[in-house]
Amino acid sequence: MERLDYFIRRFLLMIPTFLGITILCFGLIQFVPGGPVEQFIMQMKGIGAAESGRGVGAQGSISEQQRKALQAHFGFDQPFYKRYWKWLVTDRLGMKMESYKFPNKTAWQIIKERFKVSLVFGITGFFLSYCVCIPLGILKAIRHDRTFDLVSSIIVFVGYAIPPFAFGMVLKMFFCGTVEGLWDFFPVSGFHSDNFIRLTFLEKIQDIFKHMFLPVTCYVIGNFAVLTLLMKNSLLEQIGKDYIRTVLAKGGSFTRAIWGHALRNSLIPIATGFGSIMTVMFAGSVIIEQVFEIPGMGRLSLEAIVGRDYPVYMGILSLTSLLGLVGNILSDFTYVLIDPRITFQEN
Numbered sequence: 001m002e003r004l005d006y007f008i009r010r011f012l013l014m015i016p017t018f019l020g021i022t023i024l025c026f027g028l029i030q031f032v033p034g035g036p037v038e039q040f041i042m043q044m045k046g047i048g049a050a051e052s053g054r055g056v057g058a059q060g061s062i063s064e065q066q067r068k069a070l071q072a073h074f075g076f077d078q079p080f081y082k083r084y085w086k087w088l089v090t091d092r093l094g095m096k097m098e099s100y101k102f103p104n105k106t107a108w109q110i111i112k113e114r115f116k117v118s119l120v121f122g123i124t125g126f127f128l129s130y131c132v133c134i135p136l137g138i139l140k141a142i143r144h145d146r147t148f149d150l151v152s153s154i155i156v157f158v159g160y161a162i163p164p165f166a167f168g169m170v171l172k173m174f175f176c177g178t179v180e181g182l183w184d185f186f187p188v189s190g191f192h193s194d195n196f197i198r199l200t201f202l203e204k205i206q207d208i209f210k211h212m213f214l215p216v217t218c219y220v221i222g223n224f225a226v227l228t229l230l231m232k233n234s235l236l237e238q239i240g241k242d243y244i245r246t247v248l249a250k251g252g253s254f255t256r257a258i259w260g261h262a263l264r265n266s267l268i269p270i271a272t273g274f275g276s277i278m279t280v281m282f283a284g285s286v287i288i289e290q291v292f293e294i295p296g297m298g299r300l301s302l303e304a305i306v307g308r309d310y311p312v313y314m315g316i317l318s319l320t321s322l323l324g325l326v327g328n329i330l331s332d333f334t335y336v337l338i339d340p341r342i343t344f345q346e347n
Contacts, residue, residue, distance in 0.1 A: 003336060007329060014325045021321045022093075022314070026084050029310050030076070036100045037070045039308055093318040097311035101303070107315035110300070117191050118297040124212065125219035129227055132220065134270065137231025142258065144236060160225030165287040168218040172291070175214065187211050189293035215292045227270070234269045238262035264338060271334040 041062050071077045075086065091097045095108035102110055140149045177184030187193070193207050238244065239262055247257040286298040297316060304313035
């Protein structure tokens with residue numbers, strides 16, 4: 001009952017937290033210069049300059065009445081609270097708003113187009129990170145200060161020291177045929193080939209695998225050192241505790257002490273990141289998606305910010321905020337599954 005009350009309070013706390021995040025970000029983008037009104041005026045001035053052949057002519061000038069009409073068109077003539085309420089309720093978190101950059105498309109339609117790509121990319125990177133780093137961290141803890149631990153530590157830290165985007169550019173240079181005389185195993189960019197629709201089911205899987213191998217590798221490298229060392233240090237801490245020495249003193253084997261007792265407790269710090277599975281569709285690095293030209297959510301958010309496409313940006317922000325808040329609760333729930341002794345009672 002105590003845990004149920006805790007999770008109910010956490011879910012209720014999501015409401016003011018979400019409102020605080022969105023109000024702050026919505027307010028910032030309303031007053032940042034270079035918004036949709038200014039962008040539209042610049043486009044009109046560019047048209048006037050191109051037609052007149054000299055600077056900004058009369059065709060490119062904007063009267064105060066025209067400026068007010070543009071502000072009314074984009075809703076900037078209304079008070080802040082009315083604009084926010086319209087975005088929150090009428091436009092359903094802005095998902096029904098029409099994109100400024102892509103005419104005749106709502107924010108949700110644009111986000112939905114990138115959703116599948118980021119979902120596959122994020123889930124693959126997430127599970128590979130944990131499936132590789134957790135066993136490696138366990139093995140490093142068991143063989144602490146041995147040759148395997150030292151050699152793997154060098155590899156881990158070298159991989160961690162290289163920025164993922166730089167690592168991606170190196171991989172493209174060596175394995176994508178961008179340099180003459182080197183290997184050409186993987187495509188240079190994109191999520192699938194141009195003839196993807198005409199491929200068979202197995203050929204489609206192979207095609208997506210080739211396109212995702214290098215960017216997913218870069219994504220895993222970014223989390224490699226942190227997760228591996230966190231797993232190793234957590235397990236080493238558990239091995240040094242009294243209950244493990246008690247198991248060994250009673251005749252239990254070292255293998256049983258590790259796998260039957262220490263491992264479960266050592267997973268508790270790792271469980272902090274389990275909640276991020278809720279945001280895996282937005283987990284792709286913006287820079288990695290730019291390097292490999294992947295049409296994912298990270299790249300879309302960058303395009304929305306640079307292009308001042310506020311409906312799309314706020315739509316992405318609202319989704320990531322909600323999923324992030326739910327993910328934090330999922331992490332707490334994972335704690336309870338790993339160690340039922342954990343309570344959330346306030347002292």
